[in-house]
Amino acid sequence: MDYSKVYDITIGNFQGEHLITWFKNGEKHIAGGKEYATVTDSVAAVLEKKFSGIEKGTWIGLKSNNHYLWLAVFFGLLKIGYPVLLLDANASEDSLEAFTVQSHMKAIVTDTPESHGDMLNVSMAELEEFAESFPENVCWESRIAFCTSGTTGMAKIYVFYADAIYAQCINVSDYLLHDKGITGTRNEGGVQANPMLLTLPLRHCLGFGVTLAFITAGYPIVLPAKPGIFGMADTCRDEGIWFFCSVPAIWKGLMRIAEARFGDSGPESMKKLMGEKLTFGCSSGARLDPAAAKKLMGTGIYIVNGWGMTETSFVTMGPLKDDPALDYVGIFYNKHSAVVIDTETGDVKSEGYGELAVNGRSMHTSTLSDGKEVFRNKDEYFRSGDLAEIRNGRLYFKGRCKSVIISDSGENIYPEELDTHFSFLDELVEQYATVGYEDEPVLFISSKSAAEFENSTAFERIVEADLRLPLGKRITRIFVTDKPMPVTSKGETARFYLLGFLEKNRADFRELSVKK
Amino acid sequence: MNVTVEEIKEKIRSTLNELMEEDVSKITDDQLFVEELGVNSIVIVQVFLTCQETYGVDLTEEMKLAEPMSIQMLAEKIHNKVISQ
Numbered sequence: 329m330d331y332s333k334v335y336d337i338t339i340g341n342f343q344g345e346h347l348i349t350w351f352k353n354g355e356k357h358i359a360g361g362k363e364y365a366t367v368t369d370s371v372a373a374v375l376e377k378k379f380s381g382i383e384k385g386t387w388i389g390l391k392s393n394n395h396y397l398w399l400a401v402f403f404g405l406l407k408i409g410y411p412v413l414l415l416d417a418n419a420s421e422d423s424l425e426a427f428t429v430q431s432h433m434k435a436i437v438t439d440t441p442e443s444h445g446d447m448l449n450v451s452m453a454e455l456e457e458f459a460e461s462f463p464e465n466v467c468w469e470s471r472i473a474f475c476t477s478g479t480t481g482m483a484k485i486y487v488f489y490a491d492a493i494y495a496q497c498i499n500v501s502d503y504l505l506h507d508k509g510i511t512g513t514r515n516e517g518g519v520q521a522n523p524m525l526l527t528l529p530l531r532h533c534l535g536f537g538v539t540l541a542f543i544t545a546g547y548p549i550v551l552p553a554k555p556g557i558f559g560m561a562d563t564c565r566d567e568g569i570w571f572f573c574s575v576p577a578i579w580k581g582l583m584r585i586a587e588a589r590f591g592d593s594g595p596e597s598m599k600k601l602m603g604e605k606l607t608f609g610c611s612s613g614a615r616l617d618p619a620a621a622k623k624l625m626g627t628g629i630y631i632v633n634g635w636g637m638t639e640t641s642f643v644t645m646g647p648l649k650d651d652p653a654l655d656y657v658g659i660f661y662n663k664h665s666a667v668v669i670d671t672e673t674g675d676v677k678s679e680g681y682g683e684l685a686v687n688g689r690s691m692h693t694s695t696l697s698d699g700k701e702v703f704r705n706k707d708e709y710f711r712s713g714d715l716a717e718i719r720n721g722r723l724y725f726k727g728r729c730k731s732v733i734i735s736d737s738g739e740n741i742y743p744e745e746l747d748t749h750f751s752f753l754d755e756l757v758e759q760y761a762t763v764g765y766e767d768e769p770v771l772f773i774s775s776k777s778a779a780e781f782e783n784s785t786a787f788e789r790i791v792e793a794d795l796r797l798p799l800g801k802r803i804t805r806i807f808v809t810d811k812p813m814p815v816t817s818k819g820e821t822a823r824f825y826l827l828g829f830l831e832k833n834r835a836d837f838r839e840l841s842v843k844k
Numbered sequence: 845m846n847v848t849v850e851e852i853k854e855k856i857r858s859t860l861n862e863l864m865e866e867d868v869s870k871i872t873d874d875q876l877f878v879e880e881l882g883v884n885s886i887v888i889v890q891v892f893l894t895c896q897e898t899y900g901v902d903l904t905e906e907m908k909l910a911e912p913m914s915i916q917m918l919a920e921k922i923h924n925k926v927i928s929q
Contacts, residue, residue: 556893557863557886581863581886588862737884799885799910804878843879843912 329491330468331406337497338543339364339403344520346548349567350396356553357396364400366460371397372404373461375437378450382434384409384467387696389427389436390531391415394551395452398530401437402472408463411471413485414531418798419475427475430485432699473696474533474638476740486639486692487701493540496641496690499662500541509647513607513630515570519546522570522605526551527560527578533638534613534738538573547571557581565603572602573610575738580620583627595628602629610634610645613738615725615767618654625649633657635723638740640664640710641690644723655724664688667709668718671729676709683729684716685709731823733764739800741769743823746803750793756786759813761821762803770805771842772826778810782840794842806840809833845899845926852899852919859894860915863887873916885910891918901925 332340339347342361349358359367379388388410392398405412413431415424417439424444427433435448442449472493476484504510505519514522524542526549528535539549547570552563561582564572582601583593590597598606609629616624616633624631625648634645635657643666646658660666668682669675676685687709694701704710713730716723728734733741743762746769753760759774777784787806794802807830814822814829830837853873861868864887877883877891888910892903899922906913906921 554893556890558890558894577884577886584865585862735884737886795911799878799888802878804882841879843876 329489329494330470331403331472331490331493332468334490334494334497334540335368335403335407335468337494338540339368339399342543342546344546344548346520346523347543348396348399349523349548349550351551351553352396359396367397367458368400368403368407369462370458370460371400371455372407372463374455374458375401375404375410375450376408376463376465379408379410379435379448382410382448385411385469386435387411387413387431387433387473389413389415389424389431389433391417391419391424391436391438391442392452392531393417393439394526394530394535395439396551397452397455401452401455402530404463405437406469406472407466409465409467409469411469411473411487413473413475414536415475416529416531420798427485430696430698431473474531474536474692476638476742485696487694487696488641489693492641492690492693496537496662497540497544499690500537500642501545503645503661504541504545504547509630510608510632513570515568515605515607520548523548523550523567524571524573525549525560525564525567525569527572527574528613532613532738533641534573534636537636537642538610542571557585561585561601564606565601568603568605570605571608571610572606573612575613575736576611576616576620577614577735577737579609579611579616579624580736583620583623593623593627595626598627598629608632612636614734614736617736621648621654635714635716635725637712639692640686640688640712643686643688646722651722653724655726657723657725659722662688662690664690666718666723668716669711671715679718679720681717681726682715684712684714684718684723686712728764731764733767733769735767735800737800741801743769746771746797746801749797750790752789752793753786756784756789759815759821761813761823761826763823763826765805765827768805769801769803770807771803772813772821772830773806773808774811774813774821775808776810778808778838781806781808781838787840788844791842791844803842806842807837808840809837811836845929847899847923847926849919849923852895852922853915855895855898856891856915856918859891860887863890871915873919874914876912876914878910879912888913895922899926901929 345360347361347364437450441451470490473485473487550567552559586593586597586601609631612634631648636642642662643664644658666686667676670682694703715726715729731743746762757775814825816822892907896903
């Protein structure tokens, strides 16, 4: 199967008059399915000329924020035979270089013109100048790839074939169209009268998957009229948005705004903030803490929570109100099957507590390494690194057994990457390691000069290096001690034992803010 | 536009007040948003956007650089941009 099938069920055969709404220079624009298909063909024709010197099947990067042309570029590239690498619009130069090494990509589409060595570049601004046309040589590709938002160059690229994304679109849209809980929240007027607000980045598996599933089901999508969280709330209210999907940090922010403006985040206040028609919401992309889950249930919005990963796509979904346990993340859907692996014995069980492992049709097929695909064994369950409990087919999230930190903005932060970023400490302190603490990265340091660490060269260099990290990945705290920290059998600092070590030896640690 | 640093500081505080759980009246003008107050990027971006819109200045580069910033520092930066327009 190639991506023409995904295109057909989303844009190609979209029946409604309203597929996408966007705002430019204060003006509102709406395109239906047919109009957007014409835009896609025209953009494909421009790209075909621009990339005429690049061999078909070569990876092309799409490094853009959400934009009304994003889907046109995405499907346009696939239609003319190029697999698409979905990149963070703010990816650092280091990570871009690493993605290039792994994928051998030869061109990149960006918001504004960018220069990256020999790589060809086309900007969204250039593409907006398209004239109506059609590509000469249609030869649909079958691969796309999601990338981690690498900080220091440890690129991770997951390839999804068309059949996996096709299955996800069909399975999730079926749920959106037939689940009684969801359809019960719809406003009158059928799917076309119930738009979703696009707030998540399309290059991310969650924003991408949710958006394509909604389009498959026939629902319109609306891009915010203005950036920022106030812009989201205003567009939601002004455009009669029915569905809003975002990460816990955004939901918490919206509830906070309602409290500040109207005194609480109850149903009436949320209606004043987000509009009468917002009756369905989804929190995903990061762990929803119990206090926020409880508060969200009090908003009067039908909130579903879910679990999934870039590697697995959507695995569970369920309304918060269905289960009193605040760590409930839904039932398995999207045709996934799951087991838990006992962390002590390694026994594989269909129910109980352990590391969650999943398999299904919507999983990634391969990863990219030096331009080549490294295939996953399709018969094996993919180990998620998350601790979970499966009870009566329901999934309960219990924490992580891998070191990755997931902030409540949905940002994956890899401690190993941050260790690399701070590797100059090898020569300045005895030991160091980055660890997730209260869903934030913190630096643990063992140093002989712990008592005056804030006056040391090491501290000064940490502050400087920290400022070179993206905002959401910065370390704000250091725990420093002059005592040796636990090590593994290989002599490396034992990251997994550091939080326990801190708890037992709190008096031996100093906590410092990372600032000049 | 005729605006003082004090007025800009008041605008920043009122925006923060809508976005932060903490009592904004207890925040000093010199406390750093991320490093000392633990403010997340959603809040910071909105504060910058509100100031851009209110005072008609471009803060795109400042948002990208994301340097340590306090209410005082941001207000002065905006004020300098306003008077140089």
